[in-house]
Amino acid sequence: MTDTSTAVPAATRQSIDTAAAHLKRRYRAERRFKAVGLGAILLAMGFLVLLLWTIISNGASAFMQTYIRVDVTFDAAAIDGDDLPGLVKSSIQQRFPAVESRSEKRELAGLLSSGADLDIRRALAADPSVKGTTQPLWMVASDDVDMAMKGYVSRQPGLAGNRLTDRQIAWLAELEAAGAVKKRFNTILLSSGDSREPELAGLWGAVVGSVFSLAITLLVSFPLGVATAVYLEEFAPKNRWTALIEVNINNLAAVPSVVFGLLGLAIFLNFLGMPRSAPLVGGLVLALICLPTIIIAGRAALKAVPPSIREAALGLGASKQQVVTDHVLPLAMPGIMTGTILGMAHALGETAPLLMIGMVAFIVDIPATPLDPSAVLPVQVYLWADSPERAFVERTSAAILVLLVFLGAMNLAAIMLRKKFERRW
């Protein structure tokens, strides 16, 4: 072959040149477009990392709690007389016998939590033979001590406005020097109900409440949502009525959630007479919030099943119902489940509608059934965030972390289920 470039006529050369220049521009535009997309993702990731970092750095310390070791004389008279708080006080006073005046004794007792008697009760339950003997026992420290040990509050004596008095700071230093102060994993946070004392406050009541509520939400909204989606997509005639229903469902997805709370108050509480603050009602209200999401996602998933599958099944003599239950629904299931998990995640984070039905409340007892009063995790976050005690600041972040873990576990379960059901064609 000869040199082709010389053989090409000038006019063609020119158009090739413009095409090449044009191509370059198109490549540049494409690179820009990709860069913008990548930038958007990086920005979003940056925000996510920042958010998680703030929550984790604020909340991580809440998973540890300060304990103080004191020699406790398990005095039989005090135990039989059920005066365990008195036993706590006398134990710590024995540790510092020089303390005489009433106000000093009060300050001394303030080193330990007002719930420290539970530690004595626990020790007695674990080993009844300690009664009458003197044993060293680790007891929960008060929130002020806990904050000082974690470095949130200064331990410099003579600072005006410090929650810890100079005497308390000195006692604490003495105890620490004797190795009688340490931080332990905060089991209370994960195992007990709410409390107004930060060191005794736990999330378990809210976790159980959330589990009950979401179980009811799933139980109600999933079957109803799928049935609605299947009917509208596969069976319903296309007329003015179904169009109206469709518009309404799409609108419902955008209704502020507090409106559903009002609806729940009017129907479930006032009309049906269900109990206030119960996860049953919470679950029903949240189910109403979830339904539009599930229906819309379900219909999209059903639409995505190729018509050839329906036609093949019909062609082989399957009835309409068999086509739906045996072929279309299993194929659409992964998509329906994605919609369901989106709706459930939405429901998990709601507080506004729950205010109306009395779930934004201080509830100590852990609910045993969905009819018992209960809070849910986001409500607990809201209530703790509003509490004046300093130690609730870190516990609020810890509660958010637990909420996120809960959400992560739910998503993981959904992904696993989806993987199991996923089919390709």
Next chain:
Amino acid sequence: MSKKLAVAAIALATVAFAGAAQARDQIRIVGSSTVYPFTTAVAEQFGKAGKFKTPVVESTGTGGGFKLFCAGIGPDHPDLTNASRAIKKSEVETCAKNGVADIVEMKVGYDGIVLAASKKAKHMDVTRAQIFLALAKDIPQGGKLVPNPYTMWNQIDPKLPAQKIEVLGPPPTSGTRDAFIELVMEVAAETFPELKDLKKTDEKAFKKAYASIREDGGYVEAGENDNLIVQKLDANPNAFGIFGYSFLDQNGDKLQGSMVDGVAPAFEAIAAGKYPVSRPLFVYAKKAHVGQIPGIKEYLAEYTAEKAWGKTGYLADKGLIPMPDAERKEWAAKINGLEALKM
């Protein structure tokens, strides 16, 4: 199949709680979020004693609380309600209309509203009139109301620091805001002759004048969360915040309270009634529920015990300002005798 199951479960549940709603063995309390920290602390101690279940305390706001409280008698309605102000005559009438006749009023103690700043800032000593001039939307000047011209504290009074007026405070939906308006802005407004005249001629315009807070950036609505204000003050020494005394008490190592009319917002000063910006807190109980719902009388007794609302009680530790000894005694007698409110 699962659908049928769900329907059956709901039907069953409907039957089950129809019975459950009839009998209630747990006290239910609604109302103000300001009183919530104290009522819940008492509820917890009460439950810990083991004789009764721990009461459920909802945080609905004072107005919302009265609405629920006055809706009727019976286990479907709350037994007590928290309030950061006294019950209004209209609310008593609503109550009476719905059969809630005898209401026991319990004054719990006081709450101070403080103007606080970071410890890094200069100490402030302001009068209520100065606060009014700093925060009102329109201020009286030369005989008429003009839009607030002040941007610096020392423009109001050369003795105040030369720093920008920047106050973080609660939004209009908050009870703390209502109390602040009533205790600071309204009182201060009456000290200006122009506004005093306005009050005589046009009560509505007067109310609008003192209740309108500036919206040009001098006053920043910081949301209902007082912890957020505390954190912002710590980060910005030029800003002031308005919130309840318990938050100052908890953050005394970081914040200082400004003196108002020459009095610092300290525990003793508020308890003695010297600090001007304080308000009484209340709890209301239904007499008709005593004996129907177990534990109401005992709960009131726990609340009025010295170890709870006394000077060194656990409520004082939570930031409640107790009433003076004599007043406490008088109220305790009234409350434990279930003396009904007369209007």
